[in-house]
Amino acid sequence: MANDPRKNLEEIRFFRDLGFREVLLPSAATAAQPAPAPRPIAPPPAARPAAPRPPGASAPRDAVPTDPASRPVVPVGFPSLPSLAEFAAGCPRCKLSASRTHLVFGQGNPKADLMFVGEAPGADEDAQGLAFVGRAGQLLTKIIEAIGLTREDVFIANVLKCRPPENRNPEPDEVAACLPYLREQIRLIAPRVIVTLGTFATQAILETELSIGRLRGRFHPLGPVRVMPTYHPAFLLRSPERKKDVWEDMKKVREALRE
């Protein structure tokens, strides 16, 4: 890496914002590793059968269906994010509907070039009905601001719209039940870049079982969208030594948005 004073200054600001008091700038010894060949990744399903219930109609609030085939269908083709949010309100498609306080649809710029996707709401998010508002959310705000954007510039969402009890990991049936909402959000927002935060969001969106450590650091195609996996802010709170990796990922995101 060339020793660019402007980039070094940006990195110093980034780490300072993240709470570092001392910064070791990257040396020429930390040469970038060659990126593996891109894996062909299937785009989201293009067309699904039309639902009997039109967009905007309330989802039924009866008992949680145990048989996936009996779940209420999430249609495609909503005209706007508010109409999708209205449809999702009261969603009974998985067992998390029984324990949530609020469904957390996500928030931000409905036409954002950059979208962040995390795993699931935590306690703060469940209480407020907003995505990434706890300590991890504060760190995400700093990450966004480090590339010259604000939370209002981007859209922030999760794979799961309802909190798993005790913040346990999402279960496969919950991810399968909730993904149609995220796919529809991505279709409506049409971001140029998606940053997936952590293992579950990355695996769900890229339909892979590879670890975040194998996937982060380079873009993956999702139809016309470029997906950059990186570490979840909650993980960074526990492992702050990984913040430098996130900074490397976010610099690539910033460059991609300038193209």
Ligand code: SF4
């Ligand atoms: S997690 Fe998703 S699928 Fe499950 S109840 Fe909430 S909105 Fe519906």
